[in-house]
Amino acid sequence: MQEIKVELTQNPKQKPADESKLGFGKIFTDHMYIMEYNPEKGWHNPRVEPYHAISLEPSAMVFHYGQEMFEGMKAYKTEDGRILLFRPDKNIERANNSNRRLCIPEIPAEDFLNGLKKLVEVDQDWIPTQPGTSLYIRPFVIATDPFLGVRPSDTYLFMIILSPSGAYYESGLDPVKIWIEDDYVRAVRGGIGEAKTGGNYVASLKAQVKAHDEGYSQVLWLDGVERKYIEEVGAMNIFFKINGKVVTPVLNGSILPGVTRASCIDLCRHWGLEVEERRISVDELVAAAKDGSLEECWGSGTAAVISPVGHLRFEDSVMQIGGGGIGPVSQKLYDTVTGIQTGKLEDTLGWTVRVK
Amino acid sequence: MQEIKVELTQNPKQKPADESKLGFGKIFTDHMYIMEYNPEKGWHNPRVEPYHAISLEPSAMVFHYGQEMFEGMKAYKTEDGRILLFRPDKNIERANNSNRRLCIPEIPAEDFLNGLKKLVEVDQDWIPTQPGTSLYIRPFVIATDPFLGVRPSDTYLFMIILSPSGAYYESGLDPVKIWIEDDYVRAVRGGIGEAKTGGNYVASLKAQVKAHDEGYSQVLWLDGVERKYIEEVGAMNIFFKINGKVVTPVLNGSILPGVTRASCIDLCRHWGLEVEERRISVDELVAAAKDGSLEECWGSGTAAVISPVGHLRFEDSVMQIGGGGIGPVSQKLYDTVTGIQTGKLEDTLGWTVRVK
Numbered sequence: 279m280q281e282i283k284v285e286l287t288q289n290p291k292q293k294p295a296d297e298s299k300l301g302f303g304k305i306f307t308d309h310m311y312i313m314e315y316n317p318e319k320g321w322h323n324p325r326v327e328p329y330h331a332i333s334l335e336p337s338a339m340v341f342h343y344g345q346e347m348f349e350g351m352k353a354y355k356t357e358d359g360r361i362l363l364f365r366p367d368k369n370i371e372r373a374n375n376s377n378r379r380l381c382i383p384e385i386p387a388e389d390f391l392n393g394l395k396k397l398v399e400v401d402q403d404w405i406p407t408q409p410g411t412s413l414y415i416r417p418f419v420i421a422t423d424p425f426l427g428v429r430p431s432d433t434y435l436f437m438i439i440l441s442p443s444g445a446y447y448e449s450g451l452d453p454v455k456i457w458i459e460d461d462y463v464r465a466v467r468g469g470i471g472e473a474k475t476g477g478n479y480v481a482s483l484k485a486q487v488k489a490h491d492e493g494y495s496q497v498l499w500l501d502g503v504e505r506k507y508i509e510e511v512g513a514m515n516i517f518f519k520i521n522g523k524v525v526t527p528v529l530n531g532s533i534l535p536g537v538t539r540a541s542c543i544d545l546c547r548h549w550g551l552e553v554e555e556r557r558i559s560v561d562e563l564v565a566a567a568k569d570g571s572l573e574e575c576w577g578s579g580t581a582a583v584i585s586p587v588g589h590l591r592f593e594d595s596v597m598q599i600g601g602g603g604i605g606p607v608s609q610k611l612y613d614t615v616t617g618i619q620t621g622k623l624e625d626t627l628g629w630t631v632r633v634k
Numbered sequence: 635m636q637e638i639k640v641e642l643t644q645n646p647k648q649k650p651a652d653e654s655k656l657g658f659g660k661i662f663t664d665h666m667y668i669m670e671y672n673p674e675k676g677w678h679n680p681r682v683e684p685y686h687a688i689s690l691e692p693s694a695m696v697f698h699y700g701q702e703m704f705e706g707m708k709a710y711k712t713e714d715g716r717i718l719l720f721r722p723d724k725n726i727e728r729a730n731n732s733n734r735r736l737c738i739p740e741i742p743a744e745d746f747l748n749g750l751k752k753l754v755e756v757d758q759d760w761i762p763t764q765p766g767t768s769l770y771i772r773p774f775v776i777a778t779d780p781f782l783g784v785r786p787s788d789t790y791l792f793m794i795i796l797s798p799s800g801a802y803y804e805s806g807l808d809p810v811k812i813w814i815e816d817d818y819v820r821a822v823r824g825g826i827g828e829a830k831t832g833g834n835y836v837a838s839l840k841a842q843v844k845a846h847d848e849g850y851s852q853v854l855w856l857d858g859v860e861r862k863y864i865e866e867v868g869a870m871n872i873f874f875k876i877n878g879k880v881v882t883p884v885l886n887g888s889i890l891p892g893v894t895r896a897s898c899i900d901l902c903r904h905w906g907l908e909v910e911e912r913r914i915s916v917d918e919l920v921a922a923a924k925d926g927s928l929e930e931c932w933g934s935g936t937a938a939v940i941s942p943v944g945h946l947r948f949e950d951s952v953m954q955i956g957g958g959g960i961g962p963v964s965q966k967l968y969d970t971v972t973g974i975q976t977g978k979l980e981d982t983l984g985w986t987v988r989v990k
């Protein structure tokens with residue numbers, strides 16, 4: 279494990295006074311973590327520095343060929359003042375899976391975790407404490423060779439930045455309306471869908487804008503081959519409860535393997551619910567909505583943790599689920615996962631990692 | 635049309651002395667063009683500045699969500715000292731098609747062309763003149779909002795940079811060996827394949843590395859749905875001559891509509907050759923190679939203009955085409971397109987645009 283140099287800021291920023299106005303992803307803390315890569319030294323020079331702009335050649339490969347990887351996770355402050363990360367090993371493992379697909383050199387897991395902890399420790403006073411708030415953590419890698427040929431870059435920057443984030447739901451869980459997209463495609467098997475990389479997100483924007491215009495908050499993607507099987511939501515995985523069973527799309531190579539998804543599956547099984555990871559066609563959904571066997575639907579992701587889905591729209595049919603309200607499994611998952619994350623519930627599964 | 639401010643460099647760089655050592659995309663000229671976008675002013679403040687690094691927040695959206703568009707074209711100096719662009723209107727139109735797909739605001743065509751011409755004029759002494767050399771032009775847009783939510787950025791930078799480029803073929807046309815990929819997928823209909831954007835290129839790296847390791851210079855992609863139909867090469871479109879007819883994959887939404895492709899089709903038709911834009915299955919190719927009706931194969935793209943393909947490999951079968959040499963149509967296309975580009979042949983089709 280490499281030693282991290284720490285340079286503290288001389289000009290600390292004003293911390294946001296009102297935690298109800300934090301929003302998401304727009305305020306950044308006083309410091310950031312950086313590590314560099316080149317073929318001679320590998321990943322080297324890990325350091326915590328005052329948060330600052332980065333300077334890159336206009337020819338830097340990241341601007342042209344999309345060689346970029348990111349992760350998303352959160353830190354929470356418990357009522358008794360501990361700082362907890364939620365399953366960071368899962369994010370680090372996924373980051374390196376993404377890196378491999380994108381021809382980015384893998385990051386030693388211990389340096390990654392160590393950097394994460396050090397940065398959060400340095401900026402711990404930025405962690406908000408109101409219910410539902412957290413410190414959002416954004417690790418990312420960008421390709422920096424000043425070169426326009428198409429090939430993997432030789433040099434990279436790995437950075438971590440932190441953003442205090444407001445409660446996703448202002449007043450408790452709130453069901454969302456979701457648009458099932460049958461025109462645009464986000465990702466396809468054999469492509470980069472299971473990697474967390476910019477190309478998948480830019481591909482999603484156009485449909486997202488369309489869905490918003492129609493009054494839907496997110497897009498649910500169908501597979502790119504048959505345009506028939508449910509994949510995932512813009513920034514969440516998706517679950518259904520059909521006829522008493524929990525069902526979620528199987529990881530097929532074009533879906534992001536969510537950390538929250540894995541945790542939902544574990545918890546549901548732990549509670550004795552039957553969980554199926556399998557293909558789910560949109561026709562099956564429409565039929566289940568019609569005959570009443572579609573009991574619940576929710577999204578799972580770091581941002582909202584659990585997002586109950588009240589309405590699904592596919593082409594001209596609008597499906598109301600569970601009367602448009604919050605189902606019992608969604609609520610229990612939300613309470614349990616956030617309970618563990620914030621230290622309110624005992625972490626019997628060993629999912630949290632303490633900073634310091 | 636907006637007026638362009640010009641600030642000339644006080645520290646001109648040393649120009650490369652040996653034009654045979656230019657390579658591709660690694661040397662940049664003294665100046666660059668920049669224009670900014672925000673919702674209030676639209677695209678504004680176009681300027682030519684000394685080439686310099688750009689400074690961005692680590693949270694700039696381009697690093698996270700891949701909202702980036704680029705183009706590629708070339709300027710040539712004729713023997714009598716004129717400077718020519720090749721069909722820049724086509725690149726500008728394609729740039730704005732890409733922009734629409736990527737939710738990037740369109741760039742006024744006249745400001746784009748004007749910026750292009752002004753920059754090339756300012757750096758005209760950088761245009762190499764040896765046979766096969768050119769000034770490569772890279773226009774690109776990046777999303778700059780310092781924000782981690784997934785949505786189209788509000789602010790952007792549009793830049794153009796220039797790179798003197800060496801001859802693609804050191805000593806005349808040289809056939810390449812191409813690997814038909816049946817495992818990884820580059821793009822899929824409904825996705826971003828027909829946009830010129832980073833996500834498509836990062837998706838291609840892994841197969842490209844594999845093909846190189848096997849001794850093949852580029853990858854030929856199959857469609858992402860049936861994994862059966864020929865799409866395009868890493869940075870070229872592909873043409874076949876089968877039984878006397880020129881055949882190229884039809885633009886289906888996942889293929890980049892190449893400017894060189896369009897020019898090849900026009901020229902071939904002009905010469906009285908029959909040209910079909912249609913689906914071509916890899917099985918058809920293998921069969922045509924076996925029975926001798928596959929007479930020629932070439933790639934078309936700005937970098938190499940025309941790349942004769944001597945060998946195609948699909949799974950375990952290696953197809954040698956035209957004895958592995960250069961076919962007559964490939965040679966004639968190469969001579970004609972480069973002849974028009976460099977002003978050696980009369981531009982009867984009105985394809986070139988003079989700078990100044």
Ligand SMILES: Cc1ncc(COP(=O)(O)O)c(C=O)c1O
Pocket residue numbers: 350510511512513514515534535536537538539578579580581
């Ligand atoms: C496309 C996509 N799917 C699913 C998820 C959920 O993953 P996780 O639970 O790890 O946050 C995310 C994001 O966070 C995502 O961006």
Ligand SMILES: Cc1ncc(COP(=O)(O)O)c(C=O)c1O
Pocket residue numbers: 706866867868869870871890891892893894895934935936937
């Ligand atoms: C994926 C891809 N296909 C085709 C082409 C050929 O297009 P053009 O002839 O406009 O250069 C390019 C690039 O230049 C490309 O990147």
